[in-house]
Amino acid sequence: MAAGHNQYPPMTGVPALRNAISAKVEALYGRRYDPAGEITITAGATQAIITAILAVVRPGDEAIVLEPCYDSYVPAIELSGGTVVRVPLTPGTFRPDFDRIAAALTPRTRLIVINSPHNPSGTVWTREEMLRLQDLLAPTDAFVLSDEVYEHMVFDGQQHWSAARFPGWRRVR
Numbered sequence: 001m002a003a004g005h006n007q008y009p010p011m012t013g014v015p016a017l018r019n020a021i022s023a024k025v026e027a028l029y030g031r032r033y034d035p036a037g038e039i040t041i042t043a044g045a046t047q048a049i050i051t052a053i054l055a056v057v058r059p060g061d062e063a064i065v066l067e068p069c070y071d072s073y074v075p076a077i078e079l080s081g082g083t084v085v086r087v088p089l090t091p092g093t094f095r096p097d098f099d100r101i102a103a104a105l106t107p108r109t110r111l112i113v114i115n116s117p118h119n120p121s122g123t124v125w126t127r128e129e130m131l132r133l134q135d136l137l138a139p140t141d142a143f144v145l146s147d148e149v150y151e152h153m154v155f156d157g158q159q160h161w162s163a164a165r166f167p168g169w170r171r172v173r
């Protein structure tokens with residue numbers, strides 16, 4: 001108590017942790033996020049996902065999920081009042097199908113949720129696939145929610161391409 005640890009921390013998380021996360025992301029992916037304004041601590045990824053979805057999706061908005069996907073995406077979008085737009089991954093390979101993603105985009109698309117390495121298949125998006133999505137979304141107002149909880153579970157010489165490496169996404173400030 002005398003050291004001041006008995007009160008609420010800042011709502012966005014203690015600065016030392018946010019600084020450490022910023023340094024880790026910069027070391028791994030070469031992109032610096034401002035610990036004061038661009039990093040928020042959550043109680044795990046599920047809370048991070050619902051927090052991000054509730055922050056940007058409003059009733060009437062459309063949010064794309066690539067199925068199969070982690071169970072929390074769809075209920076979080078439904079809770080936001082947004083419309084879930086389900087786009088299947090390619091059967092068998094679970095790779096993104098850009099023709100289907102392109103066909104699902106509308107002026108009301110507010111968000112697309114991507115997940116690499118992917119649960120449940122383990123598929124890891126390539127750099128070319130990330131670039132393709134970035135190009136596809138460039139003329140839109142859509143945000144990307146990139147779920148990378150398995151960033152360190154990559155095998156067989158594959159490489160994880162964090163969304164942090166691609167500066168072309170729209171950013172929340």
Ligand SMILES: Cc1ncc(COP(=O)(O)O)c(C=O)c1O
Pocket residue numbers: 043044045046047070115118119147149
């Ligand atoms: C793709 C994906 N994202 C997020 C989570 C949830 O992470 P957390 O346990 O930190 O809420 C899981 C858990 O299975 C997951 O598979």
